[in-house]
Amino acid sequence: MSHNPSGPAGPSAAAAASRPTPPPLEFxxxxxxxxxxxxxxxxxxxxxxxxxxxxxxTVTGPELNGTVLAGGAxxxxxxxxxxxxxxxxxxxxxxxxxxxxxxxxxxxxGSAEDIAALARGERVPAERIYFRCAPRFEVAGxxxxxxxxxxxxxxxxxxxxRVLIDLWAVR
Numbered sequence: 001m002s003h004n005p006s007g008p009a010g011p012s013a014a015a016a017a018s019r020p021t022p023p024p025l026e027f028x029x030x031x032x033x034x035x036x037x038x039x040x041x042x043x044x045x046x047x048x049x050x051x052x053x054x055x056x057x058t059v060t061g062p063e064l065n066g067t068v069l070a071g072g073a074x075x076x077x078x079x080x081x082x083x084x085x086x087x088x089x090x091x092x093x094x095x096x097x098x099x100x101x102x103x104x105x106x107x108x109x110g111s112a113e114d115i116a117a118l119a120r121g122e123r124v125p126a127e128r129i130y131f132r133c134a135p136r137f138e139v140a141g142x143x144x145x146x147x148x149x150x151x152x153x154x155x156x157x158x159x160x161x162r163v164l165i166d167l168w169a170v171r
Contacts, residue, residue, distance in 0.1 A: 023170050023171055024170075024171045025171070026063070026168060026169045026171055027061065027062060027168055028063040028064050028169055029059050029060060029061025029062075029063060029064040029065065030059070030060055030061055030165065030166050030167070031057065031058075031164070032057045032058045032060075032164050033054055033057040033068055033090070033162055033164075033165065034055045034161060035052050035054055035055060035161065035163060036055050037053075038050045038051065038076075039051040039052075039053070046077055047078050047079040047080075048077070049078075050076045050078065051074070052073060052074040053073050054071070054072035054074065054090045056068055056070050059092055059094075061167070063169070064092075064144075065094065066092050066093050066094040066095050066100075067093050068091075068092055069090065069091040069092070069093055069099075072089050072091060073088070073089060073090075074086055074088040074163075075087045081115060081116070082110060082115055083107070083108070083115075084107070084109070085105075085106075086105070086106035086108060086133070087103075087104070087105055088106065088133075089101075094143075094144065096143060098139065098140065098143055098144050099140055100137050100139050100144055100147065101137065101139075102136075103135065103136045103137075104133050104134075104135040105133060105134055106131065106132065106134075107131075107132055107133075108129060108130065108131040108156070108158075109130045110124070110128055110129040110130065114129060115129075118158050121160045122160070123160060129157065129158070131156040131158070132154065132155055134152070134154070135167065150169050150170070151170040152167055152168065152170070153170060154166060154167045154168070
């Protein structure tokens with residue numbers, strides 16, 4: 001039996017009233033990142049290393065639109081048969097011609113069977129994989145400078161030829 005400090009009926013009214021309110025989220029865009037075959041590095045002392053080349057993509061949304069430029073990569077550390085740390089680095093060219101550098105740290109986990117299916121290039125329903133990220137931006141121009149001082153979070157899903165990431169600004 002688990003310990004429930006708030007009793008069988010749940011938290012008291014006083015405890016519920018003192019809970020902080022989560023900050024609002026504002027949907028920015030969906031980033032569709034096209035990828036090619038992984039470059040397998042092998043097993044290191046930290047886990048299985050692989051690099052996934054980024055070949056292009058699109059950014060579409062109410063706040064941000066543009067193109068993912070070829071030349072980036074996702075540097076993956078597969079720690080176990082169920083979890084991976086992802087570190088994607090790439091550039092976006094916005095529809096107004098500005099360029100954004102993206103450093104996207106992510107964590108992905110799921111059952112061993114589902115993760116193995118993703119590695120084979122198979123489709124796995126997004127609800128069976130926990131894939132969350134926290135991208136950071138470096139911006140050369142003024143129009144998008146606000147991204148450098150805004151926390152952005154994302155939820156991803158892997159498809160055979162691309163990765164889809166929905167992004168929200170934490171307001």
